[in-house]
Amino acid sequence: MSYNASSAKSGTWLAVLPGAAVAVIPLVTPPAEYGILFNRTPRPAFVGRAETNMPILDTIDRLSRETAQPDWDDEQGLAISRADWDRALELYRKTCGLGLPEPFPSPCGDGSVHLSWAVGPTKFVIEWRGSQIFWSFFRLGQNPLGGTAGSFDDAVAMLRMHLNA
Amino acid sequence: MPLSPNDSVIRFFHANQYNALAAEGTRLENSAVTSREFVNPSENNRGPSIFVLGRYTADEIAQIAGKPFHGRIVLPVSTLLDAPLNLAVVHTPGECVKWPSLVDYHYSITGIDSAGKRNVLITIFNKYIERPPCSPTSSS
Numbered sequence: 001m002s003y004n005a006s007s008a009k010s011g012t013w014l015a016v017l018p019g020a021a022v023a024v025i026p027l028v029t030p031p032a033e034y035g036i037l038f039n040r041t042p043r044p045a046f047v048g049r050a051e052t053n054m055p056i057l058d059t060i061d062r063l064s065r066e067t068a069q070p071d072w073d074d075e076q077g078l079a080i081s082r083a084d085w086d087r088a089l090e091l092y093r094k095t096c097g098l099g100l101p102e103p104f105p106s107p108c109g110d111g112s113v114h115l116s117w118a119v120g121p122t123k124f125v126i127e128w129r130g131s132q133i134f135w136s137f138f139r140l141g142q143n144p145l146g147g148t149a150g151s152f153d154d155a156v157a158m159l160r161m162h163l164n165a
Numbered sequence: 166m167p168l169s170p171n172d173s174v175i176r177f178f179h180a181n182q183y184n185a186l187a188a189e190g191t192r193l194e195n196s197a198v199t200s201r202e203f204v205n206p207s208e209n210n211r212g213p214s215i216f217v218l219g220r221y222t223a224d225e226i227a228q229i230a231g232k233p234f235h236g237r238i239v240l241p242v243s244t245l246l247d248a249p250l251n252l253a254v255v256h257t258p259g260e261c262v263k264w265p266s267l268v269d270y271h272y273s274i275t276g277i278d279s280a281g282k283r284n285v286l287i288t289i290f291n292k293y294i295e296r297p298p299c300s301p302t303s304s305s
Contacts, residue, residue, distance in 0.1 A: 104184040104186070108200075110199040112200070114194055114196045118187030121191070144284035
């Protein structure tokens with residue numbers, strides 16, 4: 001069973017509006033798998049909209065289900081493990097405070113997961129499968145750059161350097 | 166079936182591989198070319214698949230291949246051959262067994278043997294996106 005945002009919207013949570021702010025109160029204990037998205041720690045009682053309205057989390061959850069079986073792309077694509085999708089969340093958290101736009105998650109038929117950040121005429125991509133991590137940097141009108149990274153921290157350092165984040 | 170540099174070819178890509186919010190020219194994602202198509206080419210997968218246009222239109226190929234809502238890249242063969250990547254375009258009917266009527270028109274791009282070259286190919290593809298992916302309810 002995986003996280004389903006719709007269940008959160010259908011009565012599990014109660015939204016209140018103190019002035020202009022939006023807060024959400026859990027009426028029941030969230031299911032255990034909900035913790036996948038938040039370091040498996042209990043969800044705080046009050047959460048701002050910025051924390052609850054995260055379409056990328058829904059997208060990652062949807063993609064993890066769609067790519068769980070081989071041939072998910074009708075092109076003999078390899079199944080992508082939930083572990084690799086969870087690492088997308090791990091990487092997303094590492095970049096949350098950098099002032100970048102939401103990354104674009106994308107599955108690949110070779111079983112890898114890609115996360116890309118588009119900023120103006122540039123785009124930075126981090127892709128991984130298991131322990132293999134590769135980064136790419138695109139700027140319109142220039143040759144793309146790329147290389148391997150030993151860890152997400154190394155890849156994020158390259159991201160920060162190229163996108164001035 | 167010999168291919169002319171003046172022939173046009175089409176490649177399809179899935180909606181998950183297209184970021185509509187990115188700048189034009191960077192919207193196609195790296196994931197649109199899998200490493201299986203360049204790191205470990207095999208008899209069943211010698212490189213990124215393309216179909217030559219001519220006998221069939223892009224719409225007809227999309228229908229036959231079951232990709233009516235996929236995005237499309239259409240470019241001349243010469244663009245691939247002239248790229249500084251040492252690419253070749255070879256006829257690969259054996260990779261098209263699912264669609265017998267397209268066997269004569271299925272080719273593969275060979276010579277992509279690294280992620281760096283893949284990135285250059287993605288850059289080329291980005292310049293020739295003819296149509297983004299569309300939903301089953303939108304008109305094309």
